[in-house]
Amino acid sequence: GIQVEQSPPDLILQEGANSTLRCNFSDSVNNLQWFHQNPWGQLINLFYIPSGTKQNGRLSATTVATERYSLLYISSSQTTDSGVYFCAVEPYNTNAGKSTFGDGTTLTVKP
Amino acid sequence: ETGVTQTPRHLVMGMTNKKSLKCEQHLGHNAMYWYKQSAKKPLELMFVYNFKEQTENNSVPSRFSPECPNSSHLFLHLHTLQPEDSALYLCASSQETGGIDEQYFGPGTRLTVT
Numbered sequence: 001g002i003q004v005e006q007s008p009p010d011l012i013l014q015e016g017a018n019s020t021l022r023c024n025f026s027d028s029v030n031n032l033q034w035f036h037q038n039p040w041g042q043l044i045n046l047f048y049i050p051s052g053t054k055q056n057g058r059l060s061a062t063t064v065a066t067e068r069y070s071l072l073y074i075s076s077s078q079t080t081d082s083g084v085y086f087c088a089v090e091p092y093n094t095n096a097g098k099s100t101f102g103d104g105t106t107l108t109v110k111p
Numbered sequence: 112e113t114g115v116t117q118t119p120r121h122l123v124m125g126m127t128n129k130k131s132l133k134c135e136q137h138l139g140h141n142a143m144y145w146y147k148q149s150a151k152k153p154l155e156l157m158f159v160y161n162f163k164e165q166t167e168n169n170s171v172p173s174r175f176s177p178e179c180p181n182s183s184h185l186f187l188h189l190h191t192l193q194p195e196d197s198a199l200y201l202c203a204s205s206q207e208t209g210g211i212d213e214q215y216f217g218p219g220t221r222l223t224v225t
Contacts, residue, residue, distance in 0.1 A: 043201060099214065
């Protein structure tokens with residue numbers, strides 16, 4: 001099946017710093033989403049971004065589908081940004097709804 | 112209520128108990144999903160339902176039994192679980208399956224099997 005690799009696995013930032021999280025995938029995809037899982041376990045949609053660039057406040061994401069990667073940018077990080085960031089993809093040409101999640105990047109933002 | 116809701120939020124059960132997890136979505140979606148998230152592991156897809164029909168069973172043991180009576184409700188019936196089944200169980204929904212729609216997640220049920 002499709003492989004999803006996220007990097008780095010762990011990231012520690014000082015409040016106010018910027019960061020880039022990466023998601024590489026091994027095959028063509030229909031669908032790519034970025035999620036933030038907060039310390040209470042809630043998964044929050046950040047972006048639905050199978051291709052192109054989107055921005056939402058301090059966060060933005062870019063997916064280059066032809067090169068099979070996506071980047072999540074966090075600017076001016078805040079302590080509330082802490083948690084685990086997951087990338088999830090659905091392989092191209094499937095009707096099963098079978099998303100594959102990466103292992104996540106654990107972000108810790110220190111005050 | 113809006114979005115995707117799950118009950119209970121926390122559950123402790125013995126290995127001989129029978130319990131059920133409930134998920135309800137208020138988004139008008141037609142597809143619903145169960146995921147399992149164990150400690151230090153990524154999310155694992157368990158089941159997918161599209162228009163109330165099960166379209167994916169990701170080799171899940173029979174001690175987990177899903178039920179989807181309609182497009183808005185999804186249950187996960189649990190019986191004779193093992194301690195290694197302790198995990199966060201997340202429900203999600205999307206408009207349909209087929210790779211074109213965003214998934215929206217509920218808050219999860221944190222299950223502990225003693």
